[in-house]
Amino acid sequence: DVKVTQSSRYLVKRTGEKVFLECVQDMDHENMFWYRQDPGLGLRLIYFSYDVKMKEKGDIPEGYSVSREKKERFSLILESASTNQTSMYLCASSSAKGGRSEKLFFGSGTQLSVL
């Protein structure tokens, strides 16, 4: 089975800190995604990557950046954490074989609290 691993289950940071959220997948998937989930708003796409060093902005990229230096790892970076970035962060990956979008495999999520 595909495994998507997020480095932390819970994280508490202070306003202004630089925060790194790490995600690793073990199925050689081309696509990787970062979503945030807030009550009443569902999942919103922050960034996604379709290849190493390739990235595209999602719907809410402001205040975030990403890094994909290796195919299996996709990092989300909060350059200067703010309280409105307190949220559940979900990483996902998918295969792009055949050029058709396929199902997403999710990590367990990181609940980030910014104080």
Added chain:
Amino acid sequence: SQQGEEDPQALSIQEGENATMNCSYKTSINNLQWYRQNSGRGLVHLILIRSNEREKHSGRLRVTLDTSKKSSSLLITASRAADTASYFCATDRDSGTYKYIFGTGTRLKVLA
């Protein structure tokens, strides 16, 4: 705005009953997917239906897709307490990108 909107927002039923959730979307799609999320955890893929399919089954799950109405429904038959979770629909955009748009979900509670 969200591409997919689930209805109802919350649903409470007795064990053994059927649960039906609906999803509406706004633009053309290649496929529509349903996911389940247990409290505070990641999402788990349930079923994918492509735009040229009208109905799909997987165990106790039945999904229908009506592209003319831009809507889908998820039916869980003979529900169990373990089905208690939030259910989300997700759609891709027909431009062929890999951006999946999720709705806000339906919270299902199955009472034993």
